[in-house]
Amino acid sequence: MAYQVSIFLENKLGHLERVTNVLKNAGVNIRNMNLNHTANGWGILNLVVSYPELACNLLNQNGLSAALRKIAVLKMVDKAGGLDQLLKRIAKAGVNFTTAHGMVLEEGKIAFFAIDIEDIPDARERLEAVGLEIMPDNYVYGTRFM
Amino acid sequence: MEYWEKEIETMPRNGLRFLQLARLNTTLEAAVRSSYYGGLAKRDRSFRTRVGEVAELQDFPxxxxxDLRDHFPYGFLSLPTKEIIRLHSSSGTTGNPTVIYHNRHDIASWANLMARSLFCAGVRDTDVFQNIVGYGLFTGGLGFQYGIERLGALSIPAGAGNSLRQIKLMRDYGTTAIHAIPSYLGRLLEVFREEGLDPRTDTSLRMLVIGAEPHTEEQRQRIQEMYGVKAFNSFGLSEMNGPGVAFECEFQQGLHIWEDAYVVEIIDPATLEPVPDGEYGELVMTTLDREANPLIRYRTRDITRIIPGECPCGRTHRRIDRITGRSDDMFIIKGCNIFPMQIEGVLLRVPEVGDDYRITIDTVAGQDDMIVEVEVKKEWFRGDLQFLDALQKRITRLIRDEVLVSPVVRLVEPGSIPKAEGKAVRVFDKRIR
Structure with a gap:
């Protein structure tokens, strides 16, 4: 099961760059990101990276608050209606998620959709029960050919 | 129940009032021999040398x-310097120091008050008492020293700092009681741990005395847990001698303030009018047993309240609550008087946030807002918004329940609020006036 790194960030100039700088120096590749901001001046940055555990440790050592969260990365077709089709099946599986992000892997062919399942203990079983394929970690992290 | 001076400590209230009145008149006569009060009595008719009731003090300036700084160094001295045997003074880093002089009588009276205070908290002549505060001009060193000696316990005048040596002294001589400032006890515990020792099992400690630094009940509980013994609150200020002004008894329900030695008033710092018992305000004190340097209606700037009701220990001297702040730190927002210590007390009850905080008062869209910034501790962060949202709402509610004003709570990244170093400035008032 794959993990994303979730980071607590204040909405201040240069704070996002603090994160990317730590990862750059460690040679960690960012595969995908999303930023959730609240009206209270802070938010959560979610990152799918090549080495999540290393990234999380390094960020914590550098004074940031980072945590690993379990994600299920599902494959979809990169065409109109691709996400709609996927979401119908996720709904059928009864998995209700609050954080998700998508990325195109091969234009016109393959896209990924990552959902946060940290707080849904049986998500994997339910998704697989409706025939959804959960992508292996090295696909998600982009470390397949390394 | 054992007392150091049963007759005085358990004196009925009206007897105490007579004693106060007699001593107050003696004090007023002594006061006008100083150039400051002498001059004041001449130009301000409300300053008299004889009153018929202690309550008449409320008319005095x-x-x-x-005032003490402006009339440095001898303006408040009521006796020729030949009679003086000691002075204590503040550092004076921000202007003239404040200095208090003592003659032989004053030192003996102070030592007795200090011995009475220690006895009241449970110290006995069989104890080994290590005084871990600075000696010298700071009153906590010599003040306790004279009190311990007067009481007859074995004193170890250890002074401040050098934690390894403190631990060695405690173990070598079987220290049973220590006096220290509360923040130091946290640091000392770290050194205990580094040495692989636990003060609960590796010392003979049976009690602690903490003071000279405002702290909350939660901090006291934490100290008691760390050391496995009771910690008694001590209150004093150099203008009123130093320690030995008010002290907790074994019941730890407020500090008995020695009313044979001081007249105690609590006033509203904004209106300067007295507040009823039980309400918070600024402590105002008049010395009753000091010959060299009497002070009349001295504004201590310390915020406390009189705890209504009688103490189960039988002492009739009223109790003040722990100091919740300084009247200089108080700010008023939406008509409510707020002290930073109240906010601090709330945050100490929330394990998910650190002890450091910052309060900013700002005018947003014509309305005053109190913004409270707190750091979320790393170990609690799980990476989700829901947890942070709930935490923010919980802190908002707890602060509102405490100070009756709804704050804007901001969660900030760890390490972004400057660490508290001594008396750190916590409140930034950006309001346009």
Missing amino acids: FTTKQ
């Missing part, structure tokens, strides 16, 4: 720290 206040004395402030600024």
